[in-house]
Amino acid sequence: MKLICPVCHTPLESSEHSVCCVNRHSFDYARSGYLNLLNRPAPGAGDNAGMVQARTAFLSTGAYAFLKEEIIKILKEEPVEVFVDLGCGEGTYTSGCPGKEKYGFDLSKQAINYAAKHDKTTQYAVASIFHLPLENACADAVLTCFAPVAGEEIARITVPGGRFVLVSPGEMHLYEMKQVLYDAPYKNELSSPSIAGMEKEKELQIEQKFSVDHSSLQSLIQMTPYAYHTGKEGLARLSQVEQMELTASFQLQVFRRHY
Numbered sequence: 001m002k003l004i005c006p007v008c009h010t011p012l013e014s015s016e017h018s019v020c021c022v023n024r025h026s027f028d029y030a031r032s033g034y035l036n037l038l039n040r041p042a043p044g045a046g047d048n049a050g051m052v053q054a055r056t057a058f059l060s061t062g063a064y065a066f067l068k069e070e071i072i073k074i075l076k077e078e079p080v081e082v083f084v085d086l087g088c089g090e091g092t093y094t095s096g097c098p099g100k101e102k103y104g105f106d107l108s109k110q111a112i113n114y115a116a117k118h119d120k121t122t123q124y125a126v127a128s129i130f131h132l133p134l135e136n137a138c139a140d141a142v143l144t145c146f147a148p149v150a151g152e153e154i155a156r157i158t159v160p161g162g163r164f165v166l167v168s169p170g171e172m173h174l175y176e177m178k179q180v181l182y183d184a185p186y187k188n189e190l191s192s193p194s195i196a197g198m199e200k201e202k203e204l205q206i207e208q209k210f211s212v213d214h215s216s217l218q219s220l221i222q223m224t225p226y227a228y229h230t231g232k233e234g235l236a237r238l239s240q241v242e243q244m245e246l247t248a249s250f251q252l253q254v255f256r257r258h259y
């Protein structure tokens with residue numbers, strides 16, 4: 001086990017119902033199997049139950065399955081002992097990723113509970129990706145998919161020579177939806193974080209069209225930031241749409257930790 005105590009940062013040992021450090025800080029496994037390793041409560045943080053539901057409903061349509069395949073393909077280019085997913089949500093991508101020992105972290109208790117119920121190959125934990133309860137240099141593959149980049153922590157937990165895979169929206173991601181929502185739709189700006197101790201090795205864009213019906217479109221908007229940053233008129237226009245052809249576009253970047 002690579003987990004450390006969120007209070008005193010010493011290694012955690014696992015027993016039947018809980019994990020515990022030498023200083024006797026103890027954390028119980030939830031019924032579904034996840035751990036809550038959040039040092040201090042973060043009120044209102046993480047995605048709520050509604051967003052979790054919308055996301056699982058939409059992702060079950062398989063519209064983003066090609067992204068999952070691409071992530072797995074990249075990770076499998078090298079053997080993976082310890083895999084870590086930062087901002088793993090419901091474990092949609094985590095569950096298929098390679099690794100003898102796998103960890104998924106997210107702030108949302110609802111999302112983590114769902115992930116732990118559906119994927120028994122991974123130890124899921126509620127934790128901040130900016131204060132990870134993980135040992136130094138323990139992971140040879142780290143993934144962040146549609147979540148903020150916790151650069152310092154990523155460099156800290158990655159073994160020398162290990163990889164970090166970052167997935168973010170591509171330029172044209174859901175552009176057709178934005179054409180309905182906004183008077184002046186914009187393309188996504190592509191960016192590349194600079195992470196001390198790591199170097200970018202590879203970058204690719206992948207794209208696929210998919211069509212959505214009315215209910216999948218409503219789920220989709222619920223799981224994106226657009227739901228909160230769009231005027232009522234735009235949302236009303238979108239609610240009239242019965243069927244739509246959309247572009248799913250993703251940018252994948254691979255970074256490697258210096259030896």
Ligand SMILES: [Zn+2]
Pocket residue numbers: 005006007008009010021022023024025
């Ligand atoms: Zn402790």
